[in-house]
Amino acid sequence: MPSRKMTIDQLVPGLYVSRLDRPWTETPFLFQGFEIKTREEIDTLKKYCRFVWVDEERSTVAPPQARNPEANATIAAARRQDQRGSAPPLAETFRQSLSKTESARIEAREIMGDVIGRLRGNVGFQIDELWPHVQELHRQLSYSPDVMLWLLSMRDYDDALVEHCVNVCALSLMIGEELALDGRKQATLSLAALLHDVGKTKLPRHVVFQEGPLNKEDLAMVQQCPIESEKMLLASGVPKGVARIARHHQERVDGSGFPDGLSGEAVTLPMRIVGLANSYDAMTATWPKKLSLSSHQALISLSRQAPNRWGKETVDALVRRLGIYPPGSHVSLDDGAEGIVVGSRPQNRLRPLVVIHRNPGGRMLNRMAVLDLARDGEKRRIRMALAPDGEHNKLMRRISDEVLAA
Structure with a gap:
């Protein structure tokens, strides 16, 4: 995993700190590895460290040395795409x-x-x-x-x-x-x-x-x-x-x-x-x-x-x-189909990603379908949440194995 050694003065919110120049237990940051959220966290790091290592893959902004108009434009485009709820899937x-x-x-x-x-x-x-x-x-x-x-x-x-x-x-x-x-x-x-x-x-x-x-x-x-x-x-x-x-x-x-x-x-x-x-x-x-x-x-x-x-x-x-329908929630759609919620984006909590396992007629599907309720043009919505039944765990394991982890 690529990492870059950086001085404290180079840090900005959004960078992911993966290593310190001293043991973690000597600092208030007892959980090893974290994304910088605020300037106050940088000020705290400055009290204990001279430099840190930053994981570029897990950072949500580009490190300062890599910043240029093209890089900033790419980051901005990715954020706009994410806000529309279309990337990454x-x-x-x-x-x-x-x-x-x-x-x-x-x-x-x-x-x-x-x-x-x-x-x-x-x-x-x-x-x-x-x-x-x-x-x-x-x-x-x-x-x-x-x-x-x-x-x-x-x-x-x-x-x-x-x-x-x-x-x-x-x-x-x-x-x-x-x-x-x-x-x-x-x-x-x-x-x-x-x-x-x-x-x-x-x-x-x-x-x-x-x-x-x-x-x-x-x-x-x-x-x-x-x-x-x-x-x-x-x-x-x-x-x-x-x-x-x-x-x-x-x-x-x-x-x-x-x-x-x-x-x-x-x-x-x-x-x-x-x-x-x-x-x-x-x-x-x-x-x-x-x-x-x-x-x-x-x-x-x-x-x-x-x-x-x-x-x-x-x-x-x-x-x-x-969220309203946490991942793992068993839900019924307004057309009668049933599914399990996989996840959602903050701006689309009522329109999550759902894996459909029963068709509107109540028949268990041999091949489950992944349905993004936030997709443009998708008119189906969640009608209600259902209590888990005796098959819930088996169904979730099947989804993990066959649909999402393929």
């Missing part, structure tokens, strides 16, 4: 990103599965083991958010707790990015989100797998899980700030949460972010005790509860990042 972007993003997610699930296994066996873990995988997850999330959302919707892992923890981590990072949290806050947030539910490893199997409502005693055990999470994390050497978020991710702004009944400003922004991500993932997951909601239905429900539970700005950030 969303399906091609998906193809290019799927493998790397899925690998990062698989690695995160494997290391989290190992952590959960150790905790179930009353064996501790080292926090340093998690860092590289969380960092790579964040890199791929920043680079390919639609692909990450697609993978979050594809629930095909045997351990539901591991799947849930990785999903909540990714969702929390998305919300944190939308709210412009700095590197250190994002680092704390990511670990807290990944480890927030480790206390559930102490629940009896009959509580974990019980179908139907919990009785009073079992519910009390569930409400103690955040306290168990904090104890287990502190015992493993996790920073107190991370453990504190894990303990309080079920607290609510109006004081209706648990285990300590915190309210108002005592429920800090990181607690609210992890709590919101936790609720969204639980609402859209397929659990034995309840039917899952569509992403669209979940976002509507969360928005209604926002002021009393997580704060309006937190839920608004999630809605902005996911």
